[in-house]
Amino acid sequence: xxxxxxxxxxxxxxxxxxxxxxxxxxxxxxxxxxxxxxxxxxxxxxxxxxxxxxxxxxxxxxxxxxxxxxxxxxxxxxxxxxxxxxxxxxxxxxxxxxxxxxxxxxxxxxxxxxxxxxxxxxxxxxxxxxxxxxxxxxxxxxxxxxxxxxxxxxxxxxxxxxxxxxxxxxxxxxxxxxxxxxxxxxxxxxxxxxxxxxxxxxxxxxxxxxxxxxxxxxxxxxxxxxxxxxxxxxxxxxxxxxxxxxxxxxxxxxxxxxxxxxxxxxxxxxxxxxxxxxxxxxxxxxxxxxxxxxxxxxxxxxxxxxxxxxxxxxxxxxxxxxxxxxxxxxxxxxxxxxxxxxxxxxxxxxxxxxxxxxxxx
Amino acid sequence: xxxxxxxxxxxxxxxxxxxxxxxxxxxxxxxxxxxxxxxxxxxxxxxxxxxxxxxxxxxxxxxxxxxxxxxxxxxxxxxxxxxxxxxxxxxxxxxxxxxxxxxxxxxxxxxxxxxxxxxxxxxxxxxxxxxxxxxxxxxxxxxxxxxxxxxxxxxxxxxxxxxxxxxxxxxxxxxxxxxxxxxxxxxxxxxxxxxxxxxxxxxxxxxxxxxxxxxxxxxxxxxxxxxxxxxxxxxxxxxxxxxxxxxxxxxxxxxxxxxxxxxxxxxxxxxxxxxxxxxxxxxxxxxxxxxxxxxxxxxxxxxxxxxx
Numbered sequence: 001x002x003x004x005x006x007x008x009x010x011x012x013x014x015x016x017x018x019x020x021x022x023x024x025x026x027x028x029x030x031x032x033x034x035x036x037x038x039x040x041x042x043x044x045x046x047x048x049x050x051x052x053x054x055x056x057x058x059x060x061x062x063x064x065x066x067x068x069x070x071x072x073x074x075x076x077x078x079x080x081x082x083x084x085x086x087x088x089x090x091x092x093x094x095x096x097x098x099x100x101x102x103x104x105x106x107x108x109x110x111x112x113x114x115x116x117x118x119x120x121x122x123x124x125x126x127x128x129x130x131x132x133x134x135x136x137x138x139x140x141x142x143x144x145x146x147x148x149x150x151x152x153x154x155x156x157x158x159x160x161x162x163x164x165x166x167x168x169x170x171x172x173x174x175x176x177x178x179x180x181x182x183x184x185x186x187x188x189x190x191x192x193x194x195x196x197x198x199x200x201x202x203x204x205x206x207x208x209x210x211x212x213x214x215x216x217x218x219x220x221x222x223x224x225x226x227x228x229x230x231x232x233x234x235x236x237x238x239x240x241x242x243x244x245x246x247x248x249x250x251x252x253x254x255x256x257x258x259x260x261x262x263x264x265x266x267x268x269x270x271x272x273x274x275x276x277x278x279x280x281x282x283x284x285x286x287x288x289x290x291x292x293x294x295x296x297x298x299x300x301x302x303x304x305x306x307x308x309x310x311x312x313x314x315x316x317x318x319x320x321x322x323x324x325x326x327x328x329x330x331x332x333x334x335x336x337x338x339x340x341x342x343x344x345x346x347x348x349x350x351x352x353x354x355x356x357x358x359x360x361x
Numbered sequence: 362x363x364x365x366x367x368x369x370x371x372x373x374x375x376x377x378x379x380x381x382x383x384x385x386x387x388x389x390x391x392x393x394x395x396x397x398x399x400x401x402x403x404x405x406x407x408x409x410x411x412x413x414x415x416x417x418x419x420x421x422x423x424x425x426x427x428x429x430x431x432x433x434x435x436x437x438x439x440x441x442x443x444x445x446x447x448x449x450x451x452x453x454x455x456x457x458x459x460x461x462x463x464x465x466x467x468x469x470x471x472x473x474x475x476x477x478x479x480x481x482x483x484x485x486x487x488x489x490x491x492x493x494x495x496x497x498x499x500x501x502x503x504x505x506x507x508x509x510x511x512x513x514x515x516x517x518x519x520x521x522x523x524x525x526x527x528x529x530x531x532x533x534x535x536x537x538x539x540x541x542x543x544x545x546x547x548x549x550x551x552x553x554x555x556x557x558x559x560x561x562x563x564x565x566x567x568x569x570x571x572x573x574x575x576x577x578x579x580x581x582x583x584x585x586x587x588x589x590x591x592x593x594x595x596x597x598x599x600x601x602x603x604x605x606x607x608x609x610x611x612x613x614x615x616x617x618x619x620x621x622x623x624x625x626x627x628x629x630x631x632x633x634x635x636x637x638x639x640x641x642x643x644x645x646x647x648x649x650x651x652x653x654x655x656x657x658x659x660x661x662x663x664x665x666x667x668x669x
Binding site: 003004085087137141142143144146147148150151152154155158159161162165166281282284285288321323324325326327328329330331333334337338340341344345 | 399403439443446447448449450452453454456457458460461462463464465467468470471578582583586589590593627629630632633636637639640643644647648650653666668
């Protein structure tokens with residue numbers, strides 16, 4: 001019989017290994033799923049996990065999709081460290097895209113180098129404003145930010161639908177629900193010819209580095225960490241819970257907003273009814289798989305981006321629904337949570353039920 | 362407004378409220394045992410596709426609903442093993458369950474999208490359903506509407522009148538004390554979580570086979586989250602869940618009829634109503650800190666393992 005037993009100290013080795021084992025288990029499950037669907041599992045895995053990376057364009061796409069995931073995840077991770085559960089990054093991303101587009105449309109066809117920076121700033125501010133709502137409701141009325149931030153996702157998406165079907169619809173766009181195409185000076189510059197890699201990934205990596213500095217080297221970051229690990233100690237030390245909630249939500253709103261304007265001023269090039277295939281939700285998984293640590297999150301974002309590309313590739317080559325991506329994302333997080341248990345606990349084989357256990361606990 | 366319109370509106374309100382009642386009452390029982398399962402939305406989606414797929418392929422909606430309940434139980438079982446056995450964070454695990462359910466249902470549902478299904482038939486109780494006004498208001502619904510009321514009665518009775526209900530509430534308030542007296546805390550929590558899963562599964566199937574008899578990716582559209590909000594709004598009391606569900610059903614239906622009343626607001630803004638209402642209602646109820654503290658199960662969301 002197997003029994004769960006608390007480790008005297010959390011296992012540092014397991015803490016590092018858990019995400020790797022989780023990813024491995026996800027690959028194994030993927031193998032089994034492909035076999036169950038009647039595909040040659042080895043070939044299917046090659047299509048899903050390897051083929052997207054075999055061309056320069058494919059590698060570029062990996063980075064293009066990594067950028068929004070990474071941006072959202074580093075913001076969310078800062079909140080999660082402090083037990084602030086912003087799960088509405090998808091909505092903040094949408095509002096970021098709206099705000100940035102609003103600036104572009106307001107300037108019409110006027111050409112200026114200042115429009116793109118203004119769009120980016122508007123995107124950041126838009127995301128922050130949207131995240132400020134759950135922050136205000138939590139600090140003022142103690143309303144769960146989980147539920148409010150999530151409800152605001154749906155509201156943001158309705159707002160987007162209204163704008164692209166109504167006032168912002170391209171008059172020359174044959175009635176398609178989308179804004180006009182952005183002009184060259186309104187788009188993030190492409191960095192590598194032959195790919196769609198743009199400035200977005202640079203922002204994302206830069207901010208990942210900054211987030212590491214913030215969480216590990218500043219007092220504000222320390223306060224957030226204490227609030228998450230030991231709320232009572234944080235309160236005793238006089239760290240303001242309200243300030244933490246505001247800080248965590250505003251930061252994650254800002255990065256999600258930047259991700260949103262980065263999508264419409266990047267790979268999409270206009271405002272459409274859908275600006276993200278769920279990056280804001282996938283980023284929750286990225287944050288956890290990356291251990292809420294900036295470096296880990298970069299790796300996790302790359303893996304998650306590969307899952308998106310693999311899903312698209314599987315749809316083209318194998319005729320499988322691309323929704324398989326979501327299945328893998330969910331599995332990955334389950335496996336990670338299960339493996340996480342073994343950081344603090346270990347399995348012990350017991351021959352007979354021991355008498356008077358639990359004294360050590 | 363004519364009487365016919367009003368009757369039609371109240372009837373649609375009842376239909377819209379039914380899945381919320383199932384999901385929220387299930388989650389209420391789970392939370393009263395001290396477990397916070399944020400996976401309602403994902404479980405509903407998996408229940409929706411399971412009920413639809415089995416109902417369509419076998420031609421029997423009874424089997425469809427059984428399949429949906431079973432799918433819900435299986436989803437809840439994943440959650441229970443992770444949170445109760447392996448002591449994972451309940452918030453993170455619930456989110457994982459929802460993300461997984463969204464992905465799984467979209468994947469399984471691809472081949473069923475756009476297929477028509479004969480929806481759950483409306484009962485027509487002889488004589489009673491012919492009474493003017495009261496007939497259409499009370500006696501012409503599908504069987505799940507009556508089942509949702511029966512579920513409310515059962516949950517209310519179980520929680521307040523039975524030994525099992527008392528035990529479940531004790532486990533939710535203080536698992537350590539319940540364990541010390543010798544009660545099977547883990548077994549009670551497992552049962553509560555699985556019951557919640559079954560209810561969410563049925564709620565999902567109601568969406569895909571009765572409310573809008575078809576499968577669309579993500580058709581629950583946040584109803585699982587609204588059900589979670591309803592439990593808070595209801596301050597963990599079954600009767601208030603019932604009232605809240607009808608209130609939200611009403612808001613959903615209002616948006617459909619608003620255009621007809623000559624209210625010229627873009628439809629997107631009307632579609633925001635249920636979500637905005639959820640936020641407003643949460644704020645109103647959470648503003649009163651005392652009520653929440655008095656009614657919230659004391660150990661809600663906190664891990665407990667008898668052997669660790």
